[in-house]
Amino acid sequence: MNHLVIMAGGVGSRFWPMSTPECPKQFIDVLGVGRTLLQLTVDRFGQIMDRSNIWVVTNAAYADIVAQQLPDIPRGNILTEPCRRNTAPCIAYVSWRIKKQDPKANIVVTPADHIVTNTDEFRRVISLCLAFTESSDSIVTLGMKPSRPETGYGYIEANLSLPSMSNKELFRVDSFREKPDLSTAQEYVKKNNYFWNSGLFIWNVNTIVNAFRMYQPLIAAIFEELLPVLNTEQEQEAVNQRFPDCENISVDYAIMERADEIFVCPADFGWSDLGTWGSLLSQSKKDLYGNATIGPDVRLFESHDCIVHTAQEKRVIIQGLDGYIVAEHDDTLLICKLSEEQRIKQFSE
Numbered sequence: 441m442n443h444l445v446i447m448a449g450g451v452g453s454r455f456w457p458m459s460t461p462e463c464p465k466q467f468i469d470v471l472g473v474g475r476t477l478l479q480l481t482v483d484r485f486g487q488i489m490d491r492s493n494i495w496v497v498t499n500a501a502y503a504d505i506v507a508q509q510l511p512d513i514p515r516g517n518i519l520t521e522p523c524r525r526n527t528a529p530c531i532a533y534v535s536w537r538i539k540k541q542d543p544k545a546n547i548v549v550t551p552a553d554h555i556v557t558n559t560d561e562f563r564r565v566i567s568l569c570l571a572f573t574e575s576s577d578s579i580v581t582l583g584m585k586p587s588r589p590e591t592g593y594g595y596i597e598a599n600l601s602l603p604s605m606s607n608k609e610l611f612r613v614d615s616f617r618e619k620p621d622l623s624t625a626q627e628y629v630k631k632n633n634y635f636w637n638s639g640l641f642i643w644n645v646n647t648i649v650n651a652f653r654m655y656q657p658l659i660a661a662i663f664e665e666l667l668p669v670l671n672t673e674q675e676q677e678a679v680n681q682r683f684p685d686c687e688n689i690s691v692d693y694a695i696m697e698r699a700d701e702i703f704v705c706p707a708d709f710g711w712s713d714l715g716t717w718g719s720l721l722s723q724s725k726k727d728l729y730g731n732a733t734i735g736p737d738v739r740l741f742e743s744h745d746c747i748v749h750t751a752q753e754k755r756v757i758i759q760g761l762d763g764y765i766v767a768e769h770d771d772t773l774l775i776c777k778l779s780e781e782q783r784i785k786q787f788s789e
Contacts, residue, residue, distance in 0.1 A: 441493055441542055441545060442493060442546045442548070442570055443495060443542065443545045444482075444489045444547075444550070445534050445547055445548065446478070446551075447497055448551075448552035449497060449502065450551075451464050454715060454716060454785075455717065455720075457767060457774050458470065458749065462501075463505065464553075465477060465714065466478045466551075467505050467506075467509065469751070470714060470720065471720075471724075472734035472735065472751050477553045478510065478553075479509055479510065481551075481553075484556055484559045484562055485548070485563075485566070489548075491513060492514060492517075494513050495538065496510065496518050496552070497521065497530045497531075497533065498520060499520065499521055500521065506518050519537060520679075521533070521679075522679065523684050525683065525684070525687070526689050527692075528652075528690060528693075528694035528695065529659060529683065531549060531691050532656070532659050532663050536649065539645045539646070540671055543645070544645070544646070545645040546574045547642070548566060548641070551640075554638070554711065554713050554714065556709050556710055557723070558708075558710045561708070562707075565609075565705060565707045565709065568609060568705070569610070569705055571607075572703075573643050576644075577644070577701055579648070579651070579695070579702050580643065581613070581640065581641050581642075581703075581704050582638045582640040582641075582705050583596040583636065583637065583704040583705065583706050584708070585708045586629050586634065586635065589622060589626040589629045591620060591625050592716070592719075594616060594618055595617040595625075595636060596613055596617070596636075596637050596704050597613070597615045597617060597633060598635060599614045609705055609706070610703040610705050611705075612703060613703065616692060616696060616697050617634075637692070638707075641691070651695045651699050656689075656695070666682055717784075718781065721746075721778070729743065730745040731745065731746045732747050732748070733749075733750075734751055737753075739755075739757045741758070741760070742760050743758055744762045745763045746763065747766070749765075749768075752769065763777060764776065764778060765781060
């Protein structure tokens with residue numbers, strides 16, 4: 441059966457003052473649509489994933505928030521990490537857990553804080569990738585077709601001369617590239633075989649478990665040891681004891697850059713990881729002057745290229761701002777140049 445794994449343990453506080461370490465961005469309504477990013481993630485898989493097969497891996501501090509926002513997900517499918525150890529241990533934990541329950545499971549892994557604007561195309565792509573991994577030992581990652589020379593994303597170099605024999609939309613991965621500088625990103629965009637690394641993965645549970653056994657034997661050994669207590673009352677205590685022994689490493693370094701049978705599916709469905717206020721602006725509907733607003737009654741005059749998020753205010757009137765963030769939450773108001781948003785954390789301390 442198909443399973444969905446949502447990684448929701450990040451501290452994601454870049455959307456301060458809305459997001460904080462106590463309530464990161466995946467648990468807030470960033471888009472002003474009445475649904476949090478976590479809820480929107482579940483929503484877009486609605487037609488291709490049974491609720492009983494949706495898993496959320498999060499920090500222990502956020503388990504109650506997840507349960508509150510996703511009441512129709514079995515509470516036993518909310519797995520909690522006692523500490524942060526990056527994405528590889530997170531994925532290993534849930535993979536061994538799923539394998540014990542469904543030894544032939546087909547799995548999609550996604551972050552909780554991304555957005556997708558074309559959900560029909562998204563579901564089509566996910567479905568074709570699931571069909572591919574169900575009948576192969578390959579790992580698939582989704583590569584987003586770049587629309588600009590973005591320095592905030594890693595890139596995937598694909599070999600477009602080697603499509604899969606069984607699915608012509610999938611291509612072998614030549615390499616994974618780190619976040620580039622601007623000149624390198626510009627070179628990537630000029631070529632047609634470089635794609636943004638979305639962090640979305642599709643694989644069969646046996647494929648990923650065997651990959652851990654081969655490339656990360658120490659992590660695999662920990663979860664082999666835990667296997668007898670998984671899905672029992674002793675699981676959480678045992679995980680709390682052994683999980684901190686896992687290496688702090690991403691799945692990209694741990695598996696993706698080492699495995700052989702890696703394919704990428706180039707896709708274009710309006711994707712963003714919403715890592716910055718600037719990315720929210722680029723994904724939002726804008727007026728003739730490049731302004732995007734989220735709030736019940738926001739009026740801008742003689743202003744350009746601003747992002748305004750004032751969902752709690754009845755009326756907001758702004759005059760004479762160019763390239764600014766205006767955001768409020770509870771008792772805090774932020775007014776900051778978009779070009780300086782990397783300093784927001786410094787401002788908030």
